[in-house]
Amino acid sequence: xxxxxxxxxxxxxxxxxxxxxxxxxxxxxxxxxxxxxxxxxxxxxxxxxxxxxxxxxxxxxxxxxxxxxxxxxxxxxxxxxxxxxxxxxxxxx
Numbered sequence: 001x002x003x004x005x006x007x008x009x010x011x012x013x014x015x016x017x018x019x020x021x022x023x024x025x026x027x028x029x030x031x032x033x034x035x036x037x038x039x040x041x042x043x044x045x046x047x048x049x050x051x052x053x054x055x056x057x058x059x060x061x062x063x064x065x066x067x068x069x070x071x072x073x074x075x076x077x078x079x080x081x082x083x084x085x086x087x088x089x090x091x092x093x
Contacts, residue, residue, distance in 0.1 A: 001080050006039050012059045012073035013043070021061040021071055029053030035077055055081075 016023040026045040031054050033040070033047075040047055045059065060072035 001035065001077075001084065002039060004080055005036050005077060008075050009036070009039060009043060009057075009059070012075050013045075015073060016059065016061060016071070021064065023059050023061055023073075025062040025065065026057055026059050027053060028057035029055055031055035032057045032077055 013023045024045060026040065026043070026047045027050045028036070028040070028047060030049060030051060033049055036057070046062075055078050056074055056076045058072050058074050064071035
């Protein structure tokens with residue numbers, strides 16, 4: 001799951017950079033932080049925990065946060081949990 005999460009995070013950062021933005025901040029829920037702690041250390045973003053985000057995170061360019069909708073990307077680990085559950089169910093059958 002760490003590899004998938006790293007790819008999702010990397011993709012969100014790259015999308016913002018391609019749009020000419022400088023992603024430098026992450027707002028993340030506690031569930032997201034619990035599963036992504038190792039990965040986040042390498043991403044060079046200022047990280048802030050926001051309880052309400054739970055298993056989601058928002059990566060943004062802090063200069064434009066709140067001003068431009070395209071200045072941030074929201075990602076979630078929830079789909080990864082569902083995929084893992086599905087594969088575990090298939091393996092049990």
